[in-house]
Amino acid sequence: MKLRTRFLRDRLMLVGIGLLTALVVVPLFIIIFYVVANGFTALDANFFTQELGSPARAMQGKPTGLAASIAGTLLIDLAALAMALPFGIGTGVMMSEYREHPFAPVARLMVSTLNGMPAVLMGLTAYALVVKNTGGFSGMAGSVALAFVMVPIIARTTESVLTVTPWALREAGLSLGLPRWKVTLSLVLPAARTGIITGVLIAFARAAGEAAPLLLTSFGNNFLSFDLTKPMDSLPQRLYSLAISPYKQWHELGWGGAIILLLFVILTFFIGRVAVARLEKRMKG
């Protein structure tokens, strides 16, 4: 084959890959642009400080906003994260560090299954476990449902990150006479922390965008509440109910809410990236 043909083929390949990438990225920008264009006008001071209240409030032009949804999202998501972290990381450690344990293959199977399970089922499970037993919808029940969403993702990424952590590190720790759990906790996990943080952020962002598990658990609340034992609002679920409502004003609020949700997810990743980069820099010195 002539050199020139090779060169052209190489170019062709690059153009092809570039096109495919563009096909992925362009729709994303369209979504962002569309959401921002529609929702931008809704973002005033009231949007962040007022609760939604009844539809009449919006119809009469009284101040109304999504403060309840924003606060609720933060509370529910953070509580879910706090619940999911030990379980997710624990399961990941079991799958990676204790492969010979009889639990490990079971855990691996369950995590794969849970990863592919529709999120609404997580909501149903939380409904059966928490809502039924505590006698009502609550922010906490929503957190449990979202924790179900997060756990398999955290477990899976923890496992894969730990698996690629050099075996030599464990041996070095063991050769100092450290018991296995100390090697895992004080050497292996810290060495894998940037990967684990990334996995946790992915899980967090994924759960933060879920509406389905919350419908049956945190239920929603038009009024501001910081009480995790009572029904509580959240952005994804509120977007859904605003979108299907018959009120034009609420539709606008919904677009505004979508911007906030997008920002929330993007910020989560951005902060995560910065944190990871800092950690890596410190490690290298």
Added chain:
Amino acid sequence: MDTIDLRLKGDDAAAEAGMAGTGVAGTGVAGTGTGVAAVAGMAGATELTGAAANARAALAAGDELRMETVGLSVRYGTGNYGIRDVSMAIADKRVTALIGPSGCGKSTFLRSLNRMHDLAPDITVTGQAFLDGEDLYAPGMDAVLVRRRVGMVFQKPTPFPTKSIYENVCAGLRLVGVNKKSTLDEAVERSLRGAALWDEVKDRLKTPGGSLSGGQQQRLCIARALAVEPEVLLMDEPTSSLDPNATIRIEQLIHELKEQVTIVIVTHNMHQAARVSDYTAFFYVGELVELSATKEMFLKPREKKTEEYLTGFFS
């Protein structure tokens, strides 16, 4: 003091096998002993074969037995043996080099001396490995305690990536509960001096261990192993990833270290074995072919196979 009794028994066995020189080694060792009576039961459990006695006989007069294996085999799954029926003696505060071609089992043997195979579920270890007469593979023997007494340095430097130089050195101590700053400071300085690294890093103890050069990292790993004051230090090709200058430093260090600690070093550089060791063991396809004083082995090996290897007949 279990060892003493074992030794006597070994000598008998060796005498039966008609090994020359046994008497000398035996007397030299036995002469230092006390409290023989304490261990009658132990010896009963240890049937010394000719090979084990043979191994002991290789130790020079005046050298004490520190570690010993009797019929030690390591098997991968139900298939290959990594090492087979190895009976070996390791002298106290001496450097014992393990040499042999790739895949001969020298690293496998080394790693069985501090139960590093424990974590691999498909590896089975049979036979016995004694440290001061205690069988490291006896039921109820805790692998963690074994490793606290038998430290290890690996082929590639493995500083803990998230820890500073200081924290690297005291990692072992800290994790067994030593947290007093003065004790740690003292241990860090002692270990780094012991590993001939102190002068180079004393002004930057807080920087990450990964920021050092390869040779420095390896000395850091040695310092880290020394910090927990092991009785035996296993070194698995400690210089194979280092440049000649760093290699020389590590070799000098090994000379200095044998004052305080028993060293077993795997190397596939015969010249290194000749330079640093007092005893050399030649392994071939999973078996111990010959254990001799290093000088003796390199001047007039007992076994034909050893001679062929040393003269470059095969590798």
